[in-house]
Amino acid sequence: MNELPDELNPTYLYSTTATSLLVQIVTNQIDAKKLAEEELQKRGLNADGAWIGFKKKKR
Secondary structure, eight states: OOOOOGGGOGGGTTTTSOHHHHHHHHTTSSOHHHHHHHHHHHTTBOTTSOBOOOOOOOO
C-alpha cells in the first residue's frame, strides 16, 4: 500500500487548524468547500486543478 506524503494526506488536513475554526466548520458557520474554491481561484486554478489564469479585477 502506498502511503501519501503528509501534505497530500487528507487525514492531516485539519491537524493544525484551531479548534474554534473546526467547530465553526462542523456547525456550518464556515463553508470549507467555498473557502477551498476561493483558494483555487486565487491560485488561478479551476475545480479540477487546471490552470485557467487569474481574473482581472474591474476598476
